[in-house]
Amino acid sequence: MGYQDVTLQDIMAARERLQGICRHTPLEPAEYFDQMTGTQVFLKLENLQKTGSFKLRGACNKIAVLGKAAGRGVVAASAGNHAQGVAFAARQASIPATIVMPEGAPITKVERTRSFGAHVVLQGQGYDDAFCRAQEIRQETGAAFVHAFDDPWVIAGQGTVGLELLADLPEVETVLVPVGGGGLISGVACAIKELRPGVQIIGVEAADAPCMLEACRKGKVTELAAAHTIADGIAVRRAGDLTFKMVQHYVDQIVTVTDEEIARAILLLLENAKLVVEGAGAVGIAALLHGKCRTAGKKAAVILSGGNIDVNVVSIIIERGLVKAGRYLRLRTVITDKPGSLQKLLSALAAGGANVISVAHDRIKPSVPLTQAEVELALETRNAAHLQEIVQSLTNMGYALEVLK
Incomplete structure (x- = not known):
């Protein structure tokens, strides 16, 4: 596989397929963060997407092109957001869906996935354990597998976020994108760099789950021993093969943020922007707040990739944040x-x-x-x-x- 397996034309075609299904989410200025960072900050609100996450885009695009291959339904592995996207898309297509989620997945994500009609299987301690079980179910049932990130059609669907961003803010100079397995940043970077090569694309990972950063450092995809972070949506031990190639080609920099920095970003988004954002969605703001990248004086768009956070986690973050402040x-x-x-x-x-x-x-x-x-x-x-x-x-x-x- 090479990065050319996904093209700008693929992403534009995905945009056409997703019309009327996925929302064109708002891009809002964030003056509070301007003052704190010296950067003109704009927030791409994928936390307001249907199902509460960008993942709906890739899932809908993949299932739309499966056709007869999805005759026996679909199966997927997910920590939560991809699960909801696949379940929603499968319901739209009137096909059965089985989703394997980690045993510790947030209750809200599990229940929401079930509410869309999917059969949920809880397996293992993280995404990678769930992925192995999903592969077994695929072999047992003949269902089509919908990968959470390492799939050209999924990546193309996620890339529509980049097209929307450029349409709403053509003069954007820097885009900060959360990174787990790499599906979102691959699609967004492809869309933006092909149209505006001068825009800087910065990926942001959790410091305790830096699978893409490690792959870039070593020049090949490797598996982390563990990936434990409050940003459960990007707690991935192994980056995708295709996404790694695309990141190598399109992405300018990858930085990491700690769980404490992520928690602070969640709290500030809640209190000052009035936005509920999950850990994975808040990493871009965390990177800006803690000076992980040079954006001073620039127009920077930060993708808030999802808002599906457990209320118990919110409660803990609020209390700890108030104590620290x-x-x-x-x-x-x-x-x-x-x-x-x-x-x-x-x-x-x-x-x-x-x-x-x-x-x-x-x-x-x-x-x-x-x-x-x-x-x-x-x-x-x-x-x-x-x-x-x-x-x-x-x-x-x-x-x-x-x-x-």
């Missing part, structure tokens, strides 16, 4: 066990401008002296400086504080 504090102290003591403590917090989220008052705990009571508090503060003011004020009043992690 000095906007959330949990502490423990001991007060005298007599009327008015708790009120005095709470009044001090109110005077300092802290918002009390919760209070737990325990006077019978064995480790607490009979004349005292233990109090645990959760507080909301404005920032790290305000948090320190609160702690210092209580300490000056004689409270012995234990900050809880």
